Amino acid sequence: MKRYVIVLLLLLFVVVGCNNNTKKENNNNNNKHTPTPTPAEESFVVINLFHWSECSHCQEEIEWLKEVEKRNDKIKVNYYEVTEYEDLVDQVRTELGIMGEGVPLTVIGSDYILGFSDSMKARIMNLVDKYQEKDYCDIVPLIENSEDTTNCYLQNS
Numbered sequence: 001m002k003r004y005v006i007v008l009l010l011l012l013f014v015v016v017g018c019n020n021n022t023k024k025e026n027n028n029n030n031n032k033h034t035p036t037p038t039p040a041e042e043s044f045v046v047i048n049l050f051h052w053s054e055c056s057h058c059q060e061e062i063e064w065l066k067e068v069e070k071r072n073d074k075i076k077v078n079y080y081e082v083t084e085y086e087d088l089v090d091q092v093r094t095e096l097g098i099m100g101e102g103v104p105l106t107v108i109g110s111d112y113i114l115g116f117s118d119s120m121k122a123r124i125m126n127l128v129d130k131y132q133e134k135d136y137c138d139i140v141p142l143i144e145n146s147e148d149t150t151n152c153y154l155q156n157s
Contacts, residue, residue, distance in 0.1 A: 043132070044075065045076070047065060047078070049078065049080065050080045050103055052103045053081060055103050057116045061106070075128060089105070096110070108127040109130075109137060109139065110153050110156045111156070135155070137152035
């Protein structure tokens with residue numbers, strides 16, 4: 001019985017990702033988010049990654065996104081360490097209807113992906129392709145600036 005409980009817990013961890021229930025002071029400034037593109041840069045697709053420094057899945061996604069960003073000059077990644085942006089990540093989760101505190105949380109336009117694995121890489125790149133083909137609205141800076149997000153959903157549909 002104990003073995004089944006351990007296997008179930010491990011499976012749950014892999015499926016959901018890491019959970020940031022422990023709030024910890026983190027002064028690591030290596031992953032600050034970059035500014036939202038200016039109007040002249042509108043052809044960029046912005047990937048917003050909410051991560052936790054102690055989450056192995058988050059670290060894997062950060063490394064992968066850095067490589068993706070190097071290979072594609074039309075992608076910009078904003079990195080948000082959840083212990084430094086607690087209010088923003090809570091507002092984003094509420095706005096997008098995300099239950100729980102799982103990370104990594106990847107937001108592109110008004111779409112999100114919770115967790116990270118090889119199959120998630122394809123989903124992220126599919127969203128990048130979707131948003132590269134049209135003008136779109138990045139919902140995260142609207143939430144960050146307490147602006148209305150209604151038109152963002154309409155524009156991205």
